[in-house]
Amino acid sequence: MPVPPIAAAAVPGGALVIPHGAIVWGAAMLWLVALMLAWPVPVWLSRAAWPMRAPVIALLVWQAVGLAGGLSMIGALALTGFAIAPGRPWLAVIPAAVFTIYLLSHLAVTIVQVTAQRRRHLQLLDMLSSPHPTRARTRVLDDAVPVAYCLPRGAGSVTVLSQGLLDRLDADELVAVIAHERAHVEQRHDLLLLAFRAWRSALPWFPVAALADAEVAALVEMLADDHARREVRDEVLARAILQVGASGVPGAEVDAAGSSRGSDRFKRLVT
Amino acid sequence: MRKNMPALGELERVVMDAVWDSPEALSAYDVQQQLEAAGRPLAATTLLTVLSRLEKKGFVASDRTVRPYRYSPVASRADHVAELMHEVLGESRDRMAVLERFVGSVSEEDAAVLRKLLRGDG
Structure with missing residues (x-):
């Protein structure tokens, strides 16, 4: 059936026509949302006290803020393009496309770098550590410095305990450390950290990206602590933290970008 | 293949320990002798595979000017x-x-x- 001529006139070229005013208004609204999510919302979130009591919810909020912030920025750029160059859609989407590709390429580069570093680290571990006599996926590093860490990477995740740590901690404290690391591995905290690290490296001139990264890193530690606290008393976890962290070992985790969330990890054990 | 991975990693560690513990560069045969003396006998083909993997990963270097090749650690x-x-x-x-x-x-x-x-x- 042929299209009636009157419909073709209302929709020239078959395209949907949105009034120019609506595009401008939409662009302004999206900029407002993007700016709110880029500055006041994350700063408020980083100063709030509730995240240390509810790290799971806080992490969800941070992910939502990061995702919505990025998408609203892309949308705002696209609509601004259409508002400025309404007749040329290919020209109009360039700013949004460039920003999207920029963010995605940083994510890709970060993934490649982290994967390469992990592979090298695992190669070194193969040479320098021995399998734990009883625990699966756990290796013992023959070094006097007390350290415990995990390399989460899907099926090949490994937890590493140094001999110095095993010598220093009692059985309960070791349970706390292992439960903490197991939470990191099982909940794939590395993926979350990777995303925020990539965002931070993509936007080095944007202090909120560093703030978000520091907050998420601290919240992930609290979440892992909560798993340890299900298995041991707070005092045991505190003892383990003191044994490992206050032993005069270098490598202070400097509070980045005005986030004081690192200290909250300890305060919440007391209150 | 995946099932063999940890085992291969363990062999690499054993071979690397032998290379590290030796004051001078070792031939594959020397390594084999040392492992046998330590109670970990290894087939020559397996050993050569392990050595070439270690070389690819940058843990050992081989001197190919002499026969048989001599392997030494890249770093301590x-x-x-x-x-x-x-x-x-x-x-x-x-x-x-x-x-x-x-x-x-x-x-x-x-x-x-x-x-x-x-x-x-x-």
Whole structure:
């Protein structure tokens, strides 16, 4: 059936026509949302006290803020393009496309770098550590410095305990450390950290990206602590933290970008 | 293949220990003799596979001007431990999310907070 001529006139070229005013208004609204999510919302979130009591919810909020912030920025750029160059859609989407590709390429580069570093680290571990006599996926590093860490990477995740740590901690404290690391591995905290690290490296001139990264890193530690606290008393976890962290070992985790969330990890054990 | 991976990793460690422990460069045959003396006999083909993997990963270098080839460590065991610990302790500020530590260095203030908890008056 042929299209009636009157419909073709209302929709020239078959395209949907949105009034120019609506595009401008939409662009302004999206900029407002993007700016709110880029500055006041994350700063408020980083100063709030509730995240240390509810790290799971806080992490969800941070992910939502990061995702919505990025998408609203892309949308705002696209609509601004259409508002400025309404007749040329290919020209109009360039700013949004460039920003999207920029963010995605940083994510890709970060993934490649982290994967390469992990592979090298695992190669070194193969040479320098021995399998734990009883625990699966756990290796013992023959070094006097007390350290415990995990390399989460899907099926090949490994937890590493140094001999110095095993010598220093009692059985309960070791349970706390292992439960903490197991939470990191099982909940794939590395993926979350990777995303925020990539965002931070993509936007080095944007202090909120560093703030978000520091907050998420601290919240992930609290979440892992909560798993340890299900298995041991707070005092045991505190003892383990003191044994490992206050032993005069270098490598202070400097509070980045005005986030004081690192200290909250300890305060919440007391209150 | 995946099932063999940990086993191969273990063999690499055993072979690497032999190379590290020797004061001079070793031929594959020397390594085999040492492993046999240590109670870990290894087939020659397996050993050559392990050595070539170690070379590809940059742990051993082979001197190909002599026959048979002589293998020596690229860096000492202590150097590699230092490399590993440097990454673990994360002395560089912008370290990547390669690994997740139980806890970094705790500041004096934070340590005081924890000690207060342990004294029971927190």
